[in-house]
Amino acid sequence: MSNLEIAPEETDCTSAPTDGTLLIEARNVPLGGVRGITVNRTLPSRHVPTIGAWCFLDHFGPAPADSMVVLPHPHTALQTVTWPLSGSIHHRDSVGSDVTVRPGELNLMTAGQGVSHSEISLRGPDPLRGLQLWVALPDDALTVVPSFEQHSTLPIVESGNLTATVLAGEFGGVRSPATTFTPLVGAQLSLRPGTSIVDLRRTFEYGLMVLDGAVRVDGRTLPNGSLLYLGLGHDGVELSTATDSRLIMLGGEPFESELIMWWNFIGRSHQDILGARQEWEDHSVRFGVVPGHGSDWIPAPPMPITILKPRRRSKPSRRTDGEDHR
Incomplete structure (x- = not known):
């Protein structure tokens, strides 16, 4: 999925607040395009525009297998990360890639100064469901040559009742082969019944989203589909579940550059x-x-008729706009 909003607003992607935690409830965002579909978006949000360099997170589906028809569209100054959970997508781009995107395979496109691509889901027995993420490029990577990577084999970390698939960056002492330009991590965490302690870096901020099942994070139930933001200074987090569950974890050093996001562009x-x-x-x-x-x-x-400017971040103090500050 890409951002095909008919009337997109500019979005600041400065670093997120560094104190406390924040529960970000997903927003239902209708997208245009050949076929209108709705996605659940948690990044960017009002108080947390970025988690590390991660600046965009959509959870789409479940939807009919062939319901996605996204014609060629552009990107700048970012990487798109597609992580299918069910169904498959035909990806073509301006650097010559022509691949099928399947569950368990990480698909990463680096825009640099500019790239374009299309995404069309394929007919099949399974519904379409997955995650679309963007990673903002730092200043020294804005002119990298556009490229596409597909990684069908990703490193796995096993620890007690936890199995982690490392999508990007480093986790549990292993590193994903995906190209990154800033210190970050992305991992899918699969939990079996029980409790697990996940080690964190104190210099990273993190976000956790439950995809399937029911999970308690440090004793607090995390609603399915919401994103729990953890600020800096955490050594670890306790995850517990009574049933098989699955989460996505994003993290990274706070992104320093002020960014403007509008439609499919970052500037x-x-x-x-x-x-x-x-x-x-x-x-x-x-x-x-x-x-x-x-x-x-x-x-x-x-x-828009106004000049696009980065919004300055504000420290959360109370529940507003679907965001629960605790």
Whole structure:
């Protein structure tokens, strides 16, 4: 999934607050495109625009297997990370990739200055369900050559009743082969009944989301589909469950650069976004061509009438906008 909102708002991606925890309830976001679908979005949120360099998290499905038709569209200054949980997706992009995205395989596209791609889910017996994440590129990686990676074998960490699949970065002493540009971690945690202590880095901030089952985090029930933000300074977290459960864990050092997110673009300024949008509308060579679609593409929405500026983060103090501060 990509961000196909018809009227996207600019979103700041400065570092998240570093004190306490925050429960972020998912927002239902209807997307446009050839077929309208709805996703559950937890990043960015009002008080937590980023967790490390992770700046976008959508949980889509379950939906009919062939319900996703996302025509060619652009990205800048980010990496897209697709983690299917069920069903399969046909991915094509402007760097020449033409692959099927399946559960258990990590699919990562690095935009650099600009890339374009399409995503079309395939018919099959299983419903479509998965995660789409974005990772913001730091200043020194903004001009990297666009690329695509598919990793069908990822490192596994076993500890007691916990099995962790390391999607990105390092966890439990093993490192994912996925290319990263900032200190971060992404892992799928599969729990069997019982309690497990997960070691954390004090210099990282973290987010935990339950995908399946029921999990208590440090004795507190985490609602399915919500994202629990953990600030800096944690050595570990206790996870307990009475049934087989599955979570996604994101973490990283707080991202230092101020970012503006609008539609499928990330920039450092209004002019960055305006220029990228215009070049996409002009079919610039900056974004290349996605083979197999002829003249079909997704035009960019109109720019807002105001200047896009990063919103300054605020420290959470009370429950607002579906976010529970504790």
